[in-house]
Amino acid sequence: MKVPMLDLTEQYQSLKGEINSSLEEVMSGARFILGDNVKKLEKDVAEYSNANHGIGVANGSDALHISLLGCGVEPGDEVIAPAFTFFATAGAIARIGAVPVFVDIDPKTFNIDPAKIEEAVTEKTKAIIPVHLYGQMADMEPIAEIAKKHNLAIVEDAAQAIGAEYKGKKVGELGTTATYSFFPTKNLGAYGDAGMIITDDEEVGEKMRVIRVHGSKPKYYHHVLGYNSRLDELQAAVLNVKFPHLNEWNKKRRENAAYYTKLLHEKLGDKVTTPYVEEHNYHIFHQYTIRVDKRDELQAFLKENGVATMIYYPKPLHLQPVFAELGYKEGDLPETEKACAEVISLPMFPELKKEQQEYVVEMIEKFYKEQ
Structure with a gap:
C-alpha cells in the first residue's frame, strides 16, 4: 500500500x-x-x-x-x-x-x-x-x-x-x-x-x-x-x-488523530509517544507528530514500505549555520534538541482512510518487532 x-x-x-x-x-x-x-x-x-x-x-x-x-x-x-x-x-x-x-520548548506540546x-x-x-x-x-x-x-x-x-x-x-x-x-x-x-x-x-x-x-x-x-x-x-x-469547509476538515483531522492514537496505544504501547493535547486546547492537527527511538531508521523503513513521513524539524534554528554569529551551541536548548532527534510526522489529511492509517501503524509495529 x-x-x-x-x-x-x-x-x-x-x-x-x-x-x-x-x-x-x-x-x-x-x-x-x-x-x-x-x-x-x-x-x-x-x-x-x-x-x-x-x-x-x-x-x-x-x-x-x-x-x-x-x-x-x-x-x-x-x-x-x-x-x-x-x-x-x-x-x-x-x-x-x-x-x-x-x-526552549515544553517537551509535551x-x-x-x-x-x-x-x-x-x-x-x-x-x-x-x-x-x-x-x-x-x-x-x-x-x-x-x-x-x-x-x-x-x-x-x-x-x-x-x-x-x-x-x-x-x-x-x-x-x-x-x-x-x-x-x-x-x-x-x-x-x-x-x-x-x-x-x-x-x-x-x-x-x-x-x-x-x-x-x-x-x-x-x-x-x-x-x-x-x-x-x-x-x-x-x-x-x-x-x-x-x-475548514471546520469540517479540521474535525476530520481530529478524528484521524484520535484513531492514530488508539491504534498506536493498542499496538505499540510505550514504544512511541503520541501527541499530548492540553485539555483546554482545540488541536486541529496540521501534523500528527510522534516521538520515537531510532527515528531515522524508522523513517527509512516506512519509506521502503510505501509510507511517506516528514520530520518537522531535524535541525533547530539556534544551531543553523545562518545564525552561528548569535553564539548558540549544542546543549543550550536541550528539549528542543531532543525533539529534533525524535519527532516524526505521519500522513495526515482529512481524506485519509482508516485502512491507510492501519497500514501505517502496522508498518511501525513491524519495524519495532524486528529490532
Whole structure:
C-alpha cells in the first residue's frame, strides 16, 4: 500500500466545479490585485478569528515580517521565539535587523515554554513570537502576562493553526497580531503562496496595510519603506471556496488523530509517544507528530514500505549555520534538541482512510518487532 503524507487531489475533485467557476469569474472580471475576493476573505477570516482586521499578504513569511514591522520592531531590537519551528519565524526577525532570542520548548506540546520567556527578556526585547506548532496553541495566558508586564508585542505564528483554540479563545485573541499561512499543504491551503495577518489594533492594522503596498498612502505617496506583498485575487478566490469547509476538515483531522492514537496505544504501547493535547486546547492537527527511538531508521523503513513521513524539524534554528554569529551551541536548548532527534510526522489529511492509517501503524509495529 502507498500512503502519501498529503493528497490534495480528492479535495480538489470535490470542489472542482466551484473552484473553476470562481477562477473563471476572476479572469473575466480582469481585476487581479486587492479586489472583492481579497476583501471578502479578509473580512471572513477576521470574523472567524474574532478580530476586527484582516490584511491579506503574499505568504505566511511576509505575514510575520510585516507583523513585526507593524508592531514597531526595529534593527537592534530583540524578539523572543522558539528554535523548534520553521525557518520563517526567525527569518522574519533577522530580515528586519532585529535579533532572534531563542528559548526552549515544553517537551509535551513542543510549543514555547512560558517559564523560559521571562528570563530571556532584556531592555532590548520588543516582542514575543509564540508558534502554535502542529495545530495546537501555545500556553497564551502566561505569555500575555509577561508581555503586559514588559510592554511587549505578541505576534502569534499561527501558520499551522487556523481554527485552533485555547481556553475558548481563537488564534489572535491574546496577541497583538496573528499570522496565517495558506501554503497549499496547510489546513486551509491556496493553489500557490498566500497569507494573512489578523489584529484588533486599528493603528497596527493600518500600518500593515500601508507596508504591504510599498509603504504608500495614497498611491504613489510613500511615507515608510514598505514591500510588495499582496494576496492576489486568484488565490483569494480559491480560498473563499475552501473556507466554509475548514471546520469540517479540521474535525476530520481530529478524528484521524484520535484513531492514530488508539491504534498506536493498542499496538505499540510505550514504544512511541503520541501527541499530548492540553485539555483546554482545540488541536486541529496540521501534523500528527510522534516521538520515537531510532527515528531515522524508522523513517527509512516506512519509506521502503510505501509510507511517506516528514520530520518537522531535524535541525533547530539556534544551531543553523545562518545564525552561528548569535553564539548558540549544542546543549543550550536541550528539549528542543531532543525533539529534533525524535519527532516524526505521519500522513495526515482529512481524506485519509482508516485502512491507510492501519497500514501505517502496522508498518511501525513491524519495524519495532524486528529490532
